[in-house]
Amino acid sequence: MRNSTATSILFLSVILFAACSKNETPVILNTLTSNTVNSLPADTIIGLVNGQPVGAGKFTFFSLANNKIIANSDSNSVNWDIAFRGTTIITNGGNSGPGAGGGFVYTGTFDALTAVPADSTIKVDNVPTSYAITTGSNKGWYVYDFVNNLITPIPGRVLVIKTASGKYAKVEILNYYKGGITPAATATDAIKTSFQRYYTFRYSYQGNGTKVF
Template structure:
């Protein structure tokens, strides 16, 4: 009987060691997140032409709403939901958070580079849209995301500004604005069509503040 018990005990130990080794030999790996570039998000453009090509289409006054999670435009009929994260109309950018919004969103402007921003800084405070004029991302040349050159009439992103966006459902993304012109020309000129955003962003789906 003693020999039988010893054999069973030895078999148990060997099987435990085997499964422990198998578990260690196959560790769970976390795949790094990848950034996404979205081109030509129309921000209520005024330079488009109608189907006949004769009459210009006037601006609608509506924001183009965008979801980082789904990487697509959200219908304005869903503006009172948390389905969208950020909106564009001309040079004005809104976030889905604050007393005039439905979502949990906000914005923090980080000074540095997109690639070096790997987590939400512990000191970050997220601004929200308080009124239609008091916005999380300020408007005006040199105040929020862009500079305006009065000589060339060209709008360009302020270098070294990366936006951390808290999304409508409370998650996080980092974003940089690459261009304000259709086709994202390297050197916009007098004939470049404005009000078309090209963005690079990285969305964190697990709700953590890690942005890499």
């Protein structure tokens, strides 16, 4: 797959609970997978309808657990965790899919989010009334600058995702344009339109079922 898996690092870290007595030390294997996905197309623009740029209207489904795109035909399964269509992001749960997935938008940096906060609520999709990952400019993960016609992921927003199988992942969207570079504010609308709807994001997937990243 050309657009993904630029870096794939497998962390196998061993957390040792330091023993202060002769008791047997419990050992927890912490399986954290971190990846960056480049320029994942998400219903890219195919033409104009009534002058408005439109895509084919289809989601791009993605498995965080297996770091790959899942075919559209396989969308009614637990094989995918997250899907993208324009600025809309759905998770495999609620009325979006058969999985146990959900999520929410966390405010803070990716690196500082070392565990899903204990007091947080995992939301599920109830499309079109509400989304686990809130849609709309300045409400969820992105801001739309209508003066310059640009969509920019808001810095300090991390998508906390509960996967189809109930595991946890954190996702930071880095860019919304092809090649991971936002066009200049002065670029033509034609460039801004044809380059948009390409997600570059990094994520960490915790395979052991804990909320720790």
